Amino acid sequence: MQQFFNQKMPKQLVFGIDLCLCALSFLMAYSLRFNFDLRKYTELSVAQMLPIVLAVRATAFFYTRTYAGILHYTSLDDLRKLFVALSSSSLLLVLAQLFYNKVLGYQNFIPISVLLIDYFLCMVVLSLVRGWAKIVHYEWGHTSSQKVNVVIFGAGEVGSITLRTLQQDMGTYYRFVSFLDDDPNKQNREINGVPITLPSDDVVNQLKALEADLLIVAVQQLPLLRRRQLVEACLAAGVQVLVVPPMYKWINGELSFKQIREVRIEDILGRPAAEIDSPLLHTELQNRTILVTGAAGSIGSELVRQLIQFKPKQLVLLDQAESALYDLELELTELYVKLNFEVVLGDICNKDRMEAVFRTFQPELVFHCAAYKHVPVMEENPSESLNTNILGTKVLADLAVKYQVQKFVLLSTDKAVNPTSVMGASKRLCEMYVQAMDHYLRDSGKMRTRFITTRFGNVLGSTGSVIPRFRKQIAEGGPVTVTHPDISRYFMSIIEACQLVLEAAAMGNGGEIYIFDMGDSIKIVDLAKKMIKLSGLTLGKDIQLVYTGLRPGEKLEEELFHENEAVQATDHPKIRLANVPSPHSEQILKEIQVLIDLFVTQDNAAVIKKMKQLVPEYVSQNSVYQKFDVRP
Numbered sequence: 001m002q003q004f005f006n007q008k009m010p011k012q013l014v015f016g017i018d019l020c021l022c023a024l025s026f027l028m029a030y031s032l033r034f035n036f037d038l039r040k041y042t043e044l045s046v047a048q049m050l051p052i053v054l055a056v057r058a059t060a061f062f063y064t065r066t067y068a069g070i071l072h073y074t075s076l077d078d079l080r081k082l083f084v085a086l087s088s089s090s091l092l093l094v095l096a097q098l099f100y101n102k103v104l105g106y107q108n109f110i111p112i113s114v115l116l117i118d119y120f121l122c123m124v125v126l127s128l129v130r131g132w133a134k135i136v137h138y139e140w141g142h143t144s145s146q147k148v149n150v151v152i153f154g155a156g157e158v159g160s161i162t163l164r165t166l167q168q169d170m171g172t173y174y175r176f177v178s179f180l181d182d183d184p185n186k187q188n189r190e191i192n193g194v195p196i197t198l199p200s201d202d203v204v205n206q207l208k209a210l211e212a213d214l215l216i217v218a219v220q221q222l223p224l225l226r227r228r229q230l231v232e233a234c235l236a237a238g239v240q241v242l243v244v245p246p247m248y249k250w251i252n253g254e255l256s257f258k259q260i261r262e263v264r265i266e267d268i269l270g271r272p273a274a275e276i277d278s279p280l281l282h283t284e285l286q287n288r289t290i291l292v293t294g295a296a297g298s299i300g301s302e303l304v305r306q307l308i309q310f311k312p313k314q315l316v317l318l319d320q321a322e323s324a325l326y327d328l329e330l331e332l333t334e335l336y337v338k339l340n341f342e343v344v345l346g347d348i349c350n351k352d353r354m355e356a357v358f359r360t361f362q363p364e365l366v367f368h369c370a371a372y373k374h375v376p377v378m379e380e381n382p383s384e385s386l387n388t389n390i391l392g393t394k395v396l397a398d399l400a401v402k403y404q405v406q407k408f409v410l411l412s413t414d415k416a417v418n419p420t421s422v423m424g425a426s427k428r429l430c431e432m433y434v435q436a437m438d439h440y441l442r443d444s445g446k447m448r449t450r451f452i453t454t455r456f457g458n459v460l461g462s463t464g465s466v467i468p469r470f471r472k473q474i475a476e477g478g479p480v481t482v483t484h485p486d487i488s489r490y491f492m493s494i495i496e497a498c499q500l501v502l503e504a505a506a507m508g509n510g511g512e513i514y515i516f517d518m519g520d521s522i523k524i525v526d527l528a529k530k531m532i533k534l535s536g537l538t539l540g541k542d543i544q545l546v547y548t549g550l551r552p553g554e555k556l557e558e559e560l561f562h563e564n565e566a567v568q569a570t571d572h573p574k575i576r577l578a579n580v581p582s583p584h585s586e587q588i589l590k591e592i593q594v595l596i597d598l599f600v601t602q603d604n605a606a607v608i609k610k611m612k613q614l615v616p617e618y619v620s621q622n623s624v625y626q627k628f629d630v631r632p
Helices: 002-006 011-033 039-043 046-064 076-103 112-140 157-167 203-209 224-237 279-285 298-308 322-335 351-361 375-380 382-402 422-444 466-475 494-507 524-534 585-601 604-614 624-628
Strands: 148-153 174-180 194-197 214-217 240-243 289-293 314-319 341-345 365-368 407-413 450-456 458-460 480-482 491-493 513-516 545-547 566-569 575-579
Touching (some): 046 076, 076 112, 157 174, 203 224, 224 240, 224 524, 279 494, 289 298, 289 351, 298 314, 298 494, 314 322, 351 382, 365 382, 382 407, 382 422, 382 585, 407 494, 422 450, 466 480, 466 524, 491 494, 494 513, 585 604, 604 624
Parallel strands (some): 148 214, 174 194, 214 240, 289 365, 365 407, 450 513
Antiparallel strands (some): 513 575, 566 575
16 A cells, blocks of 8 residues: 555546546536536537537646646645646636627637636646645555654744745655744744744753654754754754754745755854954954965865955965865855955965065965875875975065065964974974064064964864765765774864954964964764764664774874963953964074975985974874984
8 A cells, every 4th residue: 555655646647637627627617507407518518618628728737737746746836837727728718708709699608607616626626636645645655664753943934934845845754743942932832733842951851752853953043052952962862953054045035955954063063153343353454465375275265255354455365276266266256246356376385486476466464374284195295294384484474574564374283282293393393484583573673574373273174174084984884984092183163263363363463373272172083973973874883983093193182282382361262372482583594494405305304304303392103203203
């Protein structure tokens, strides 16, 4: 029986059934009009009129394709087609009756009263048949084990629209067991027969009592903490979680079932991103020419989006990744018609190319985001890490001084603290160079470009980070790979990281290393397990978790500041200042140049030895370069 109701009815059969129903409606219309006087069928030549009516109806059905839809998947669009077909064919028959009556003088054509009754009967009967087919399919064509018990969080307008959207969905039968809403005024009310309940203090047991299989978050501005509580409760109760996208993303203002997506780990790990609109930022950024290196990267592109709101005079977007830079250009062109920006393709290590950029655009502010960042790749290519990260930073910093840039902001990383990898050491040397340059300019009394460093940890969802990798592994069926069961990292959303970069840039006076509050460190294995649960999979059954061992240069835990760096608070609650001992400026600048000169030798051993000499706290971990560690 279940298999019968799940099968599709042939289009030819649907077409035939519709015509049979039209014939019955036509005969019933005559009966109703003439009080079931059967003699009228003969007097009014009903048998001769019926083929004409069916021919007109069939033509309308053919052109509007009312028969093409699957009956048990009937939608509003199918009913619209039916309305057009019946209305147009009935109108044609009425016009024909008037023509025969008024123009030709015949009186034995179909009475208009019969046509009107027939029209309404056809509309009701054909619609009811389609509705009945849908109900039968869902009620009898699915076993109770196939029905998905749905709870919708949010009984407002979006929740009501979500309910209607799911009720019209064609693929799966949903049983709507309850709305949950934090507003006590909505308790004990209903929306389309679905009761509204106030969430209890123990949402886990409440979901279990409702036997919920799926919870859909249908609140547009749900606070992050509340969203996190709901998701954690669903994970504990074994309930899948979906979220309704913002209304501005709905297609033509209408919600589609396919747009309701899974909750992403980024939705619950991040912290609330405050709107930044301080007068200081407007003073620093408005009507300025700003150069952003690495502008097409994850952080660089978000930084550009945030800079736009401060109406800079011109944005210069520099990157060597052609495709990513082209994508960014398209985005900005489509969304910001009046934005004055220039896309520059170039390598930050090419001094001549960079000088042309500075000479042409005369930037007042520089945000230096470009860098090689992947620890294992840099561990295998230390000379390239030296070239891009250190030489590239030196080229830009020197040009910033030459062309009197007001502020140069270096984006650094927590891997620069007590580095255990080539990548971390290279970023620490970048910090040392710009800090030494700032001190040198200050001590020499020259007109000074102010150099500011910002240091933060992993950014959620950035290119090549652990979250996109886990998501890809889960989508491919696993296994999900974690290097070590105890490895942990700090995480911050891209939006928040870029907001804090701008805040630090505005408050900096030169020489500072700003450290961002990254919150609590998160174990990577817990992150992987949570992502697996959010995907509706069961660890060990649907997907496996595999430990692969620490990679060369990889730490178990990251640090945000060195033990010798005194940390003090700033006016911003999420930004702290690391008081790093003042370097011997001229000596540091000379020694880093000596290191850079080693690039031409392509001697990795010589490069690593010099790095370890300049950064004594650089102690390699799980790496072939451990033999070069400077021992006390």
